[in-house]
Amino acid sequence: MENKEDDFYIGYVDNISVKTKKTVTNFVFFGILTLITIAVIFAFTQNTFKNSTFELTTNTKIMGVYHEMPYPMLKVKTAENTFKNILLLGFGKSSANPFLKKIRNEISQLSGSMVSIEGNLIYYNGKTLLQITNDEKITLVEKANSQKLPQTKSLVKDMELKGEIIDPKCYFGVMKPGKGKIHRSCAVLCISGGIPPVLATTDENNISEYYLITDLKGNPINKKILPYIGKPSLLTGNIVQLEDWYQLQIDVNTIKDLNRPSKIY
């Protein structure tokens, strides 16, 4: 005779003893409480996200003077005698250059030309960028006029700056966070794809400044700077002002990895 008092659970038999049911119910209750606790802890311990914006689903048409000193930008008039230089970027982890190929072939000189571009705006902390997703949405408005190009001004020689080399597309809005170790691989791919490297610095008053990085002759740098991206670094170079942007002209070989120790070990 089978001992009916002897509690034994069989998964495919519907009956379950009161004692076993109580244990399982307690486990489920405790498990749900544990899940809630873990969710609360992980959710509350996230760093505060920046109020940066990427208008992924909104297309905006902007008009301005195209220039590349050395990175593609559009000088846009925002008010009387007030201009903003908007950094141009391509889709995904790409520079704007593949999307500018068509219009470059159509007109003899793009630099200094007034063009209209439709794309997705990215903005944060006073800086604006535009993602171009379609080369058909770039149209010539007015032929080149070198008088309209922005003026550069040499400010300081051999300036030392501490900060992190970031890719501006993610940092200024596409990703949150768009800096640091978690984002490092993405930043490497973005800059490798032609997106300009930018040094982001923060002073003791938590005020940030940004520098487009070029080589000492003002030419673009991409591949050579990859090992230093996403890590606290010390950069030495010449500061050049390009209206509302700064450029930092450097010799890549002089970048120093600050090798900051980890915060958790």
Next chain:
Amino acid sequence: MGVNYQPVLWNRNKKIYDKWIVIGMLIYLLCFIGITIITNNETSVETLIIRAFGTLAIALLHIILVIGPLARLNSKFLPLLYNRRHLGVSMFLAALVHGGFSVFQFHSLGNVNPIYAIFTSNMDYGSLANFPFQVLGFFALVILFLMAATSHDFWLKNLSPKTWKRLHMMVYLAYGLIILHVFLGALQQQPSIGSIAIMSLGFITIATLHLVTGSKETKADKTKTQHIENGWEYVCDIDEVPEDRAKIFIVGKERIAVFKYDNKLSAISNVCKHQGGPLGEGKVVDGCVTCPWHGYQYLPHNGQSPPPFTEKIATYRLKNDNNKIYVLPEALAEGTEVEPITF
């Protein structure tokens, strides 16, 4: 048990189990996403998805890893073991959402293949602080995929239980990789006492439960039979074996289960053919030894699953000498009929 392979052999208990998996996952996601949106509303949708599902997968993995030892320590937890593979597949799906979105977000739309980019976009393999933590997560996800993909009994049968078990024991390697993935990734960028404490507490809980269970099993395995007469080993008196239940003994180097039922005694291997469950902790139900893990059944006198099932386990000869039970340690071929001893 099933004769034909079906995606899932649904029953009431499995449905209840899966209902609570879904409820638990939804509660977690609602809590994490709700709190983030209310308290940190500048987040992006992609980041929210990556973090919500990544942390959910970690939480579920911890629950999965405590069920095994709890069920070994107390049989009342066995219902949690019965359908654990569904919990495992759910955890993999959460990890896949996390991994898939992360690969798309951080490694795709570039000038190299996204999978190649995981391994090459950060080459600081020699540095602990800068180590490319994504690689660890990638390998963990591959292991979890292999486990989820082979979780069905079809694979258990075709890979052989031994190979299947080895493959599924890799969950501990995946767990280790995930711990490192978190400590060398997210916790490097945003270290907090709360997150580090909960991860550490989880590890301590899992490690302690496994050590306690392992210690109990090792102790049982070291218990040797005391008297040997002409090759027969004395194991216990008849009265010591409960009705419809068994006592487990180490005879030779094998665990065997001596079952008492209908005034008879039979000895079989303690290891279920399905997933290696401890048959000696099972019960004789409807004349069959029933495994406590998933209910696989064997006839006690020949170790054969009742038709139409075909599983077979080794049997052992017993003798009764003045209510003292003796076992002949040599295992008989699987499915060999042995006349039960009566009393």
